[in-house]
Amino acid sequence: MKKILLALCLALSFNAFSDDCQDLSKCVEQVSKLTGKKYLYDGKLKGELKSSSNLQINAENADTLFSYILNANGYTRIPTVEEDTYKIIEARDVRYESTSALKADLTTTPAIPATEDYFLLTYKFTNYKDGQPRELSNTLRPFMSRYGRIIETMDSVTIQEMGTKLPQQLEFMRKIDHALTKEEIALKKQRQEDYEKREAREDKRAEKRAPKHDDKKPEPKEKK
Numbered sequence: 001m002k003k004i005l006l007a008l009c010l011a012l013s014f015n016a017f018s019d020d021c022q023d024l025s026k027c028v029e030q031v032s033k034l035t036g037k038k039y040l041y042d043g044k045l046k047g048e049l050k051s052s053s054n055l056q057i058n059a060e061n062a063d064t065l066f067s068y069i070l071n072a073n074g075y076t077r078i079p080t081v082e083e084d085t086y087k088i089i090e091a092r093d094v095r096y097e098s099t100s101a102l103k104a105d106l107t108t109t110p111a112i113p114a115t116e117d118y119f120l121l122t123y124k125f126t127n128y129k130d131g132q133p134r135e136l137s138n139t140l141r142p143f144m145s146r147y148g149r150i151i152e153t154m155d156s157v158t159i160q161e162m163g164t165k166l167p168q169q170l171e172f173m174r175k176i177d178h179a180l181t182k183e184e185i186a187l188k189k190q191r192q193e194d195y196e197k198r199e200a201r202e203d204k205r206a207e208k209r210a211p212k213h214d215d216k217k218p219e220p221k222e223k224k
Helices: 002-020 026-035 062-072 090-096 132-143 166-176 182-209
Strands: 037-043 075-079 083-089 101-102 118-124 149-154 156-162
Touching: 026 037, 026 062, 062 075, 075 166, 083 090, 101 166, 118 166, 132 149, 132 156, 132 166, 156 166
Parallel strands: 037 083, 101 118
Antiparallel strands: 075 083, 118 156, 149 156
């Protein structure tokens, strides 16, 4: 009988939690109680959770799922200097905030949380003298999330991206981080030349399509 009552209580608690989490502001309070993490945010959070009836959020998965809930509503969370304390902001403003920093290279793999929180991952190349960082930037840009960004330097690339996307992007980094053969260098040079020629042709076409302005000033009308 006690087991039946316990199971019933758990079921009711899950349902109550799901109801509360349909409102984003209430969801923050519920997640905070389950995880022990504290949150700061400006004003009322706008958004809600829609999920299937069998979704159960508990102490084990609340933290990860909450990052998904925030992202689905256009928000993200940023850790503060206070332990286990986060600030909730609009995801579009993440570039103005300090996110958790990670480092990687050919042999170093950081622990990447499988959340939709944003992290700053810096990859240091072993092979960079033939433009590998630039090639990586061009390769990754189509796969970045809406508010992700890439910064390249001479021997490294830093990306700000969600944790769920970083493992795949780290694979791209390592595939590109290799010494180029003579054939690859020649092919890369040819691609660059072809790209520059296409750009030049597009510029000429744009000039032809642009309306021509008559520089002559209109003659003043004679006074009657």
